[in-house]
Amino acid sequence: MALRPVQVNFKALDCEAVGHFWADALGWGVSSEGPGVINVEPGGGFVWPDPAALCVDVVAVPEPKTATKNRVHLDLATTSAAHQTQLVARLKALGATPADVGQGDDVPWTVLADPEGNEFCVLEPRETYRDTGPIAAVVVDCVDPRAMARFWGEATDWDVREVADDHAVLRSARGVGPYLEFLRKPEPKTVPDRVHLDLMPYPGDDRTAEVARLRGLGATDLDLGQGDVPWTCLADPEGHEFCVLGRSS
Template sequence: MALRPVQVNIKALDASAVGRFWAEALGWSAYSPGVTTYVGPGGGLVWPDPVAVCVDVVPVPGPKTATKNRVHLDLATTSAAHQAEVVAHVKALGATPAHVGQGEVPWTVLADPEGNEFCVLEPREIYRDTGPIARVVVDCADPRAMARFWGEAMDWALHEVTDAHAVLRSVKGVGPYLEFLRTPDVKTVPDRVHLDLLPYPGDDKAAEVARLRALGATDLDLGQGDVPWTCLADPEGHEFCVLASH
């Protein structure tokens, strides 16, 4: 039994507008299957996508209040010229420069129209085959502990673990990486961006949730009420949801 990350959940005041931004930024399509705006590869809505970790933008009544999100996306580029093109493109879509203490770095830190940070990376060979999202980055205090929890929670393979970061990727060697990056930041408000996980067909969602609790996950009440998904937090308090197959 194991779970797979299927989407990055982003809360937004204007889910349609933020969804359109991410669709244009990633070169994907925006779909509106319900109250959320789902962003995934073009050609028609496929859920879950067999390769990509997609984006689901969910409407909420309040704006971002954290100084910096604890989860963000890094976008891949193939050359210095491509990086410059992507930066210019997303700025034209409404992205703005963001300052999170990065100093002089070869990547560009930006924020989407509602202030959610993301990076446009300089070209790196490791991200040549990831698609537009190179990696999902999660700030944490203890990458080794996060590697233990998430390595057991998901069916992804652990590529590297140090005191500074831990890196996982699908065992199929496709799609983006998931990186837990050591930072001094601490959680002060509910996460604006989080991962949604999905059981495989035939696996029992309740059994998966029980397994996660045994690994150290805790139940999370965000006022979600009676919903088909289960809200949890990992051992460092990062929120995530286990979705129901449908």
């Protein structure tokens, strides 16, 4: 048994504005599964869930962003220096603003924030991300990348590609779509994540059994006031929230 990462979930005061920003930023389409939810996913015959893309769900919440810097963010891929420059200009025109997360002036990537202050990076062209699609990676700040690689490598069906003291990298075993990267940051998590991953069982697998397996790996139950919902909220060993959705048909 293993779970598959299927989407990145953003909390937002204005899910319409944030959802449309990310749809325009990624060149994807917009739909809605219900009030207060904006679904952003590729067009061109893409059928969710598929590891070729982690879709974006933007969910309305009443609380504003409080963290100085999110501990989970997206890195966007580019194909050339010109593409990077053009993408940064286009994102600013869509409402993105420059963000200072202590990166300094000499890094080759550009740090921006979406209309509600969620930081993301527009990377310089890198061979590693040439086939990921517009999202190069989902990046998670953590204290212990090795421990995160162990947990997420066993929790999901993604392969652990690299592990070191300062970073760890996972990707779908099919070799498609974005990477999941853990970067060492000495500061521990102190507030709820504004951005998190959603996972899903494969057809035929049981969500209850998968949740029990995750608890055995070190996940803990999480009460966000979600009530009786068809998904389970958990936290990984460093407290990063994630949800296990009901399985697809």
